[in-house]
Amino acid sequence: MIQEPLWTGLGLVGALNARVSGGIAREASGVSIDTRTLQRGDLFLAIKGDVHDGHDFVRAAHDKGAAAAVVDEAHARDFPDAGPLYVVKDVQAALERLGAYARARSGAYVAAITGSVGKTSTKDMARVVFSRFGATHASAASYNNHWGVPLSLARMHAATRYGLFELGxxxxGEIAALVEQVKPHVAVVTRVAAVHLENFPNIEGIADAKAEIFGGLVGGGVAIVNRDDETYERLARAAVASPAAHVFTFGQHESSDARLISYEMQGDAGVGEARIFGRRIDFLVHAPGVHMAQNALAVLLVAHVFDLDLDQAAAALEEFTPSVGRGRREQLAIAGGEITLIDESYNANPTSMRAAFELLKAAPVGPGGRRIAVLGDMLELGPHSGEMHAELGEDLARAGVDLLFTAGPNMARAHYAAPESMRAEHRSTATELEEPVLASLRPGDVVMVKGSNGSRMGAIVKAMREKSSSSANAS
Ligand SMILES: Nc1ncnc2c1ncn2[C@@H]1O[C@H](COP(=O)(O)OP(=O)(O)OP(=O)(O)O)[C@@H](O)[C@H]1O
Ligand SMILES: [Mg+2]
Incomplete structure (x- = not known):
């Protein structure tokens, strides 16, 4: 089999609209904007971020074996003898040109995914499913912004069959600009929720911004929306007014095209029965929660649009495991037995918090065990942040949480709003909460840790794992 390079050195000249200096690269096997993760053979683009200017790392990129670097005219003379350079007027614009070129040369089926929550989970589920059917390329991590999207496009091989892109x-106006680059055949809005409210007057404003994704569909494309979403009508109206030829829906609502008929937890997996355009499909996802089943339905709808066999697609779903901090479950050894950890430390907003409480409620506890919630601040919620934290008190009570640990100035509101019997400890930072949480653990406990990434609740998860491996070594 001939393995074509991602980019040939000559091909890059035109795609970047660059002039060459210091020799020409033979080929580039990858594209990078960060020397910490750069691989030998990558093309390095010196992008200016909020903190760093990539031009300060051009030398490091060449030292790590970069095939070439893309720099701007102002810096063209700063790197004599460093290695091949592509010189452009503006590096960000060159990255976007490279992404556009990759998209234009591609014969892939392309899907774009946005939403307030569930973008990465849905994209990663789709990656697992479509890989079963052909060469699949998907955005890395949550690369969903003005550099993440063109970078993800630029990394798409010409031979890719399925391209999956996360848009945030x-x-x-931001989604409109991103989807313009992706030109998807299918556009999915996973779920609209009160996230990033600081830049929007209300949830309708968020729905409108998410719905911009439909405007970038290629003619005859398909819009996919969540039928259970409170802004469903608004999203569907926007989809109908877009270039989409069809609007398909998923959810529990009886009129959903992909309808979740039943769902139950079996161990750490969710087992669902769906009806997709009248056809019964059974599936299992190793990521608990109805919200994950909903994401799975969105993926199956995309598979349907791409004309794939739905039974095979549903079977492939079983190989999905959520990435770090998004609901992954593990058993940790502690003195005298085991606890179950539900790691949700990557992300939090009121919608995903409630979904996580449901997970905790449904998780089986061992003899003598308790349901423990360890919560850090939900960030970027805007002016109503205080109320949104306080409102969690009732949800915690409904979820049958036995013990509540909280960290951060915002989560203090949840601490005081929760029933007194549930309140364990509140601390101003996650670091300070580590010790009381570790000290309280008993065999049989189920512990769910959640907060916005910036609240650093991941450190508590890490401490739990470390304590567990040291206690496992000691016994
Ligand atoms: N459909 C959904 N409804 C509610 N919560 C969800 C849904 N899908 C995932 N979640 C939860 O939301 C959190 C974030 O999930 P995920 O990383 O998939 O979202 P994202 O939209 O990519 O987030 P980001 O904006 O950080 O990129 C996780 O805790 C996950 O369990
Ligand atoms: Mg994401």
Whole structure:
């Protein structure tokens, strides 16, 4: 089999619209904007971020074996003898040109995924499913912004059969600009929720910004929306007014095209029965929660649009495991037995918090065990942040949580709003909460840790794992 390079050195000249200096690269096997993760053979683009200017790392990139670096005219003379350089007027614009070129040369089926929550989970489920059917390329991690999207496009091989891209936004207009680059055949809005409210007057404003994704569909494409979403009508109206030829829906609502008929937890997996355009499909996802089943339905709808066999697609779903901090479950040894850890430390907003409480409620506890919630601040919620934290008190009570640990100035509101019998400890930071949480653990406990990434609840998860491996070594 001939293995074509991602980019040939000559091909890059035109795609970047660059002039060459210091010799020409033979080929590039990858594209990078960060020397910490750069691989030998990658093309390095010196992008200016909020903190760093990539031009300060061009030498490091060449030292790590970069095939070439893309720099701007102002810095063209700063790197004599460093290695091949592509010189452009503006590196960000060159990255976007490279992404556009990759998209234009591609014959792939392309799907774009946005939403307030569930983008990465849905994209990663789709990656697992479509890999079963052909060469699949998907955005790395949550690379969903003005550099993440063109970078993900630029990394798409010409031979890719399925391309999956995550699109995110903080402001109106951003999704429109990103989807313009992706030109998807299918556009999915996973779920609209009160996230990033600081830049929007209300949830309708968020729905409108997410719905921009439909405007970038290629003619005859398909819009996919969550039928259970509170802003469903608004999203569907926007989809109908877009270039989409069809609007398909998923959810529990009886009129959903992909409808979740039943769902139950079996161990750490969710087992669902769906009806997709009238056809019964059974599936299992190793990621508990109805929200994950909903993401799975969105993926199956995309598979349907791409004309794939749905039974095979549903079977492939079983290979999905959620990535770090998004609901992954593990058993940890502690003195005298085991606890179950539900790691949700990557991300939090009121919607995903409630979904996580449901997970905790449904998780079986061992003899003598308790349901423990360890919560850090939900960030970027805007002016109503205080109320949104306080409202969690009732949800915690409904979820039958036995013990509540909280960290951060915002989560203090949840601490005081929760029933007194549930309140364990509150501390101002995650670091300070580590010790009381570890000290309280008993065999049989189920512990769910959740907060926005910036609240650093991941450190508590790490401490639990470390304590567990040291206690496992000692016994
Ligand atoms: N459909 C959903 N509804 C509610 N919560 C969800 C849904 N899908 C995933 N979640 C939860 O939301 C959190 C974030 O999930 P995920 O990383 O998939 O979202 P994202 O939209 O990619 O987030 P980001 O904006 O950080 O990239 C996780 O805790 C996950 O369990
Ligand atoms: Mg994401």
């Amino acid at each position: 936004m903080n402001h109106a």
